[in-house]
Amino acid sequence: xxxxxxxxxxxxxxxxxxxxxxxxxxxxxxxxxxxxxxxxxxxxxxxxxxxxxxxxxxxxxxxxxxxxxxxxxxxxxxxxxxxxxxxxxxxxxxxxxxxxxxxxxxxxxxxxxxxxxxxxxxxxxxxxxxxxxxxxxxxxxxxxxxxxxxxxxxxxxxxxxxxxxxxxxxxxxxxxxxxxxxxxxxxxxxxxxxxxxxxxxxxxxxxxxxxxxxxxxxxxxxxxxxxxxxxxxxxxxxxxxxxxxxxxxxxxxxxxxxxxxxxxxxxxxxxxxxxxxxxxxxxxxxxxxxxxxxxxxxxxxxxxxxxxxxxxxxxxxxxxxxxxxxxxxxxxxxxxxxxxxxxxxxxxxxxxxxxxxxxxxxxxxxxxxxxxxxxxxxxxxxxxxxxxxxxxxxxxxxxxxxxxxxxxxxxxxxxxxxxxxxxxxxxxxxxxxxxxxxxxxxxxxxxxxxxxxxxxxxxxxxxxxxxxxxxxxxxxxxxxxxxxxxxxxxxxxx
Amino acid sequence: xxxxxxxxxxxxxxxxxxxxxxxxxxxxxxxxxxxxxxxxxxxxxxxxxxxxxxxxxxxxxxxxxxxxxxxxxxxxxxxxxxxxxxxxxxxxxxxxxxxxxxxxxxxxxxxxxxxxxxxxxxxxxxxxxxxxxxxxxxxxxxxxxxxxxxxxxxxxxxxxxxxxxxxxxxxxxxxxxxxxxxxxxxxxxxxxxxxxxxxxxxxxxxxxxxxxxxxxxxxxxxxxxxxxxxxxxxxxxxxxxxxxxxxxxxxxxxxxxxxxxxxxxxxxxxxxxxxxxxxxxxxxxxxxxxxxxxxxxxxxxxxxxxxxxxxxxxxxxxxxxxxxxxxxxxxxxxxxxxxxxxxxxxxxxxxxxxxxxxxxxxxxxxxxxxxxxxxxxxxxxxxxxxxxxxxxxxxxxxxxxxxxxxxxxxxxxxxxxxxxxxxxxxxxxxxxxxxxxxxxxxxxxxxxxxxxxxxxxxxxxxxxxxxxxxxxxxxxxxxxxxxxxxxxxxxxxxx
Numbered sequence: 001x002x003x004x005x006x007x008x009x010x011x012x013x014x015x016x017x018x019x020x021x022x023x024x025x026x027x028x029x030x031x032x033x034x035x036x037x038x039x040x041x042x043x044x045x046x047x048x049x050x051x052x053x054x055x056x057x058x059x060x061x062x063x064x065x066x067x068x069x070x071x072x073x074x075x076x077x078x079x080x081x082x083x084x085x086x087x088x089x090x091x092x093x094x095x096x097x098x099x100x101x102x103x104x105x106x107x108x109x110x111x112x113x114x115x116x117x118x119x120x121x122x123x124x125x126x127x128x129x130x131x132x133x134x135x136x137x138x139x140x141x142x143x144x145x146x147x148x149x150x151x152x153x154x155x156x157x158x159x160x161x162x163x164x165x166x167x168x169x170x171x172x173x174x175x176x177x178x179x180x181x182x183x184x185x186x187x188x189x190x191x192x193x194x195x196x197x198x199x200x201x202x203x204x205x206x207x208x209x210x211x212x213x214x215x216x217x218x219x220x221x222x223x224x225x226x227x228x229x230x231x232x233x234x235x236x237x238x239x240x241x242x243x244x245x246x247x248x249x250x251x252x253x254x255x256x257x258x259x260x261x262x263x264x265x266x267x268x269x270x271x272x273x274x275x276x277x278x279x280x281x282x283x284x285x286x287x288x289x290x291x292x293x294x295x296x297x298x299x300x301x302x303x304x305x306x307x308x309x310x311x312x313x314x315x316x317x318x319x320x321x322x323x324x325x326x327x328x329x330x331x332x333x334x335x336x337x338x339x340x341x342x343x344x345x346x347x348x349x350x351x352x353x354x355x356x357x358x359x360x361x362x363x364x365x366x367x368x369x370x371x372x373x374x375x376x377x378x379x380x381x382x383x384x385x386x387x388x389x390x391x392x393x394x395x396x397x398x399x400x401x402x403x404x405x406x407x408x409x410x411x412x413x414x415x416x417x418x419x420x421x422x423x424x425x426x427x428x429x430x431x432x433x434x435x436x437x438x439x440x441x442x443x444x445x446x447x448x449x450x451x452x453x454x455x456x457x458x459x460x461x462x463x464x465x466x467x468x469x470x471x472x473x474x475x476x477x478x479x480x481x482x483x484x485x486x487x488x489x490x491x492x493x494x
Numbered sequence: 495x496x497x498x499x500x501x502x503x504x505x506x507x508x509x510x511x512x513x514x515x516x517x518x519x520x521x522x523x524x525x526x527x528x529x530x531x532x533x534x535x536x537x538x539x540x541x542x543x544x545x546x547x548x549x550x551x552x553x554x555x556x557x558x559x560x561x562x563x564x565x566x567x568x569x570x571x572x573x574x575x576x577x578x579x580x581x582x583x584x585x586x587x588x589x590x591x592x593x594x595x596x597x598x599x600x601x602x603x604x605x606x607x608x609x610x611x612x613x614x615x616x617x618x619x620x621x622x623x624x625x626x627x628x629x630x631x632x633x634x635x636x637x638x639x640x641x642x643x644x645x646x647x648x649x650x651x652x653x654x655x656x657x658x659x660x661x662x663x664x665x666x667x668x669x670x671x672x673x674x675x676x677x678x679x680x681x682x683x684x685x686x687x688x689x690x691x692x693x694x695x696x697x698x699x700x701x702x703x704x705x706x707x708x709x710x711x712x713x714x715x716x717x718x719x720x721x722x723x724x725x726x727x728x729x730x731x732x733x734x735x736x737x738x739x740x741x742x743x744x745x746x747x748x749x750x751x752x753x754x755x756x757x758x759x760x761x762x763x764x765x766x767x768x769x770x771x772x773x774x775x776x777x778x779x780x781x782x783x784x785x786x787x788x789x790x791x792x793x794x795x796x797x798x799x800x801x802x803x804x805x806x807x808x809x810x811x812x813x814x815x816x817x818x819x820x821x822x823x824x825x826x827x828x829x830x831x832x833x834x835x836x837x838x839x840x841x842x843x844x845x846x847x848x849x850x851x852x853x854x855x856x857x858x859x860x861x862x863x864x865x866x867x868x869x870x871x872x873x874x875x876x877x878x879x880x881x882x883x884x885x886x887x888x889x890x891x892x893x894x895x896x897x898x899x900x901x902x903x904x905x906x907x908x909x910x911x912x913x914x915x916x917x918x919x920x921x922x923x924x925x926x927x928x929x930x931x932x933x934x935x936x937x938x939x940x941x942x943x944x945x946x947x948x949x950x951x952x953x954x955x956x957x958x959x960x961x962x963x964x965x966x967x968x969x970x971x972x973x974x975x976x977x978x979x980x981x982x983x984x985x986x987x988x989x
Contacts, residue, residue, distance in 0.1 A: 389671070390641070391634040400563065400679070407683045415679070419672045426667055430660070438648060438656050475563050483564075 003057045013121035017114040026109035041086035048079040067191035073130035077485040081127040088249040096456030119145035123254045132180045132190045143169045150239040161234035168231040175218030182211035201271040223255035226289030229312045236308035241352030249345035253337045264489040273325040282323035289316030294424035303361035314340045329405020335482035339394035343386035346464030350380045353453035370437040372450040379465040384429035386468045393472040497555030504541035511614035519607025528595045535588040542580045545572045571627035579753045580624035582836045583746045594737035596961030600851040615642045620746040629678045629688035640666045646738045658730040665727040674715025694764020706773040712758045718751025720807045722784040732799040736847030744839035752813040759817045768820035777818035782915040785811035789922035798846045819900045827896035829987040834889040837973040841878035844966035848958035863939025867956045872934040874970035879927035881973040889976030
């Protein structure tokens, strides 16, 4: 049963998008998207249950056998990702933004939902497909739709930042395309497992090394690996708040999966990390991201920009896990996908609540808001504590395994640096919390009229806040799955 | 009720107290709120006391909640050191919550409901630390205690309080994340376990240098122990209302730090690994330095609470010194000092708060002649000072006695020096505590006439609110009583 319906993960949102365009009624569109996302989540959860412990679901599109036809292949690695993306989409879609600022005009609201569904379809497609060219197609579907979503932010600079995102994203897409082309030239196939089986990477083979370089750089742009991250802070701070929440929780995560899959499954850990020694580049860049992006976050005065820079730093933790190339570290990086999605998604939803009630998330506008919006502020604190990595939150779980993995490699200095960098998170989170609770509101900006956010907004934000604590205390479904996925990736499987 | 359930009850009662504070506070029944807290406190103490019976009988009550990470459980186990710390924290919570009612109302503090709520939650975290069965559980509650006491430190919301709050969080989280967590992860990497195990888990593999580094990481990582140079958060935390300084920054929070060090020495390193090693010597030296420096600084403080804070730093170093000796006597002395110093120092802070409420005076130099108008308060201060200095027949003398015995047992070439440090430190304690008593009782009050009728005229007695005075007399008597029941504690803490 389940092997027949996994394809719906991609097909349903892809079909629902044009339906939205036809329906035109924003309320119906919202219900439709919510329904579609809920079904997708149910399928992803069922698939994850099915493949947990080493199972594989394989679906051949049109009945054409791989490697000729396109194969959709779900193993622990991508089931984990499908569940993550659909769960986040579900939470974000259930967030009732009430057309709150920034406002997408009523007559174009249905297009917004259509594009959102396309984006989800693209992200799920990347995760599920076993075909290299198919990945490129879905990568472009998701990227193009996210440029549109960002541009809907309402602020004039939203369009500019969407354009910048588009330019960078397209460069990344072209690099990826060229990389796939070179791989096709080397192996004569596009099926990922087939490529992996036929490719015999060696340092003497310039074509293969070039392909790897193009693929890594291309994906690094999409993933916002430092120093290719410049599009991200602008895009996240000017997009509609729900879009920021969704993209922060999913888009970079899918790119991370793609990077891990290409490094470990296609090229193999032995080639990438022993012959080529990619960690000599990846590790310093990760550490720089952790420190410089967190340092930049400290000096931000807009909460969204602050969170966006923090995302760049958190991506540094993930790539750091990747560069350890051992099970513990890679699992730490993979579990951080989920953990970071939960906390950053929750924080961006809090931002959406604040924007709706206060109208601005400039740090000065938030002074004393903790008393007016206690529940929203409490969710902000929980998210912030997770970013710091306080025990009992998801951030701690990630840090525990990342540091363990790094220590296993014998990189004691890197372990110290990870811990020190979380102190920068303490500074930027502490700054916000202090303003929200202890600073007196400015005379010019009275906050007496500010009330607690409505339930339709608070509930999704709190679902993620509670998840940030729940999955900080039970890790069977996060670390447990991530570890299986890491073992699979390191063994060259998918 | 099985002993596992008792642990759960003891942990959850303070949470119940916090919830009841919120409920009664919100519906506008401050009296019910302020009665509920001491009552629940008494129940908590009773629950911990019950566990004590099992521990004395040789049992180790356990409670495993669930597995957090593979191989790491959220689990509790009551052993002698944790029992002492748990008894001290929960027992003194009862007295403090009574004292706090008098203080907060007498001082017309705002946000009393928030205050009592976070106070109860802090006790929850302290008990979690006391009963932790592994380093993860300890660390979880250790960080929770830092975060839960933060709103208490910044209670007044002034610029000074916010600045102090920043230093408080900054130093405590900096040390715990960069040193303690690193040490825990390193231990995990070396041994594959972080369970507290009698005899230690490190085995004899790690080299002497590594053991030294690891021990120092743990000692400085437990920043709540206020070892120099990571002690500055404690004097800063004194901006908090006095009940917080009394219970948390003289008992629950600071003892959490030294307790963690004691636990780690006994159950992670094991006494055999440390005794006579360089690691032990290094930590003993640092503790001795802190002990003397803090005492010297205390003498120079005019603000009474700041003086007591530096005295706390000095006295905490006694416990670290005991742990660092890594002998049975040293650990016994450390455990005793946890209880003895708690009773003594909480009394001193209660007195400082009572003086503040009654006269609004904060400085030692302003206390001239106050002893005659506040005789109970100053008598209690005198008794508690004797205990801190270590003069019989007060509880503190036992801790000092065993520390000196322990210093002589270590077998280092410099052992006499440590004995000297202990003696000098006691002498310094006389210098920073006795002036308060002397000024209070013997200096002439500045408001009294130039000479005229002389010191003979009796001014009316003007003590702090009854609840305050009753509490501080009670704790002063407790430090007297501890001298006579120390035998039970000693047999409990014999390793």
